[in-house]
Amino acid sequence: MYDAIIIGGGPAGLQAALTLGRMHRRTLLLDSGEYRNATVRHAHNLLTNDGRDPAEIRRIARAEIAAYDTVEIRDAAVTGVEREDNALRVDAGGEALRTHAVILATGVADELPPIPGLAAHWGDTVANCPFCHGHEFAGRPVAVLNASPHAAVLARMLEPVASEVLVIDPAAVREVVGRDDGLRLHLHDGSAVEVAGAFAAPTWRVRAAFLDRLDLLRQDSGALRTDAFGRTSVEGVYAVGDIAQPDHLPGPLFSLAAALAGGQLAAVAVVQSLVMD
Template sequence: MTNDAYEVIVIGGGAAGLSGALMLARSRRSVLVIDAGQPRNAPADGVHGLLGREGMSPLELVDRGREEVRGYGGEVVRGEVVRASRDGDEFAVELAGGGYLRAKRLLVTAGLVDELPDVPGLRERWGRDVVHCPYCHGWEVRDQPIGVLGSGPMSVHQALLFRQLSDDVMFFAHRHPELSDEQAEQLAARGITVVTGEVERLEIADDRIAGVRLKDGPVIPRRAIAVATRMVARAGFLAGLGLKPVEHPTGTGEHIPADPTGRTEVPGVWVAGNVTDLSAQVGAAAAQGAMAGAQINLDLVTEETRRAVEDRH
């Protein structure tokens, strides 16, 4: 870091944060990206659904983004923000291990944490053959025996989406609330078998999923498991600003609400990517970051123009 005061500090260095930083750096703003180095998609082999970058390693995509930001004078550093607070007309950002930085505006793109059900095997295989998004991972598990774990309000919806990719899909009710008549009819109509009973664990063999063991039943062979996680925004460091995650309208987790430009209820603070949009894929997150970056620049220009007019008079 070349100094301790910036026009904009971006908290989070994934697609959303780097895209926002790129817009700001190209607008000749002093911008610092602070990245904790914990990308949600790190276990994935590649990024999918991103035009022109299909299949690229998530880490390679981030590395390229960092170099692009630096090429326009922006700074990118590894670090963890533990607290953000007001400091007069600016913001104070506290780092883990000590140290404070100041900024006129904040762009928060820290992403989210996937909370998995407490089923042994899920975490170990997460991002490989335990997946959540049919658009991110569905092609890679096509035509395989897929199990969908009943783990949240979107689980039935998830099963219907994965049925598009395989003729052999089973819905493991596990601890899912009792299916409505409509849901049961939908699953039956699409040929999705409903397996009752609680799941005890995943069986692993030869470094991949071999099946699903029921607590009071047999092992049912499966090659991939889809699970709807509870998604919680990484935003605890914003509590000092009075900005806390709230329940998402879908019931799938907690997010930081914002308007379509990423502006939050706290003046001077914008959000983009999964911290506000739980379902955003890489392309959508990058677009939101770019929009927020442009809006922050506009906000600064508006403030600077107002002051210039006041000084003139």
């Protein structure tokens, strides 16, 4: 019986594992190897790690966690999670594992607008978050590929950074072509626009088909509904990182720093629940 099983090896899950390890709690982290930022080569806006490769951040985190012998990390995908008597059962790698608590840190999967060439540059010259990638386009033109009312807000946010901000309806773009100094957007009207980078608004889904068995409450955004400590509507199940949205927030916080904070708070809540039980 584990004290906690963490599902997901991104920043939220790794931070939860570190916190539980420091409290000498028997913990298992299961990592499927699928990461939302898999195409990103430089993470930004994270203190002491600004510009570091996310894969390197994960490697360093694993090395630090290895110093705590109550934490085990396995590279395995989870196929099921169910409540079973007074415990939770996690199915992974053909094995049924039992635990007092589950911390869901599976992250989300993005679906980009169906523009040829756009996905090839996702995480590099095509991004979503201006806080994470905006500065890299400083002093050069950028495009906002978004037809929603939020496009104007994003454009205003980028005005102090870029030399020019072009708001373009994704439906107007025929193809995106990479260049040494940025992107060329070929439009359906035959014209072309050259920019240093583009910001696109993907749709996203929680990455974990097995969650349907738990019947967890969700927010209108699609994220799992939690309290400030990551507790979900199912006892013993916590959610952290991109998949979680506490009631006091208008949406999930897609941020490395927020994921770290969420992982730590959920781990603290798990330890407290074990003591109270």
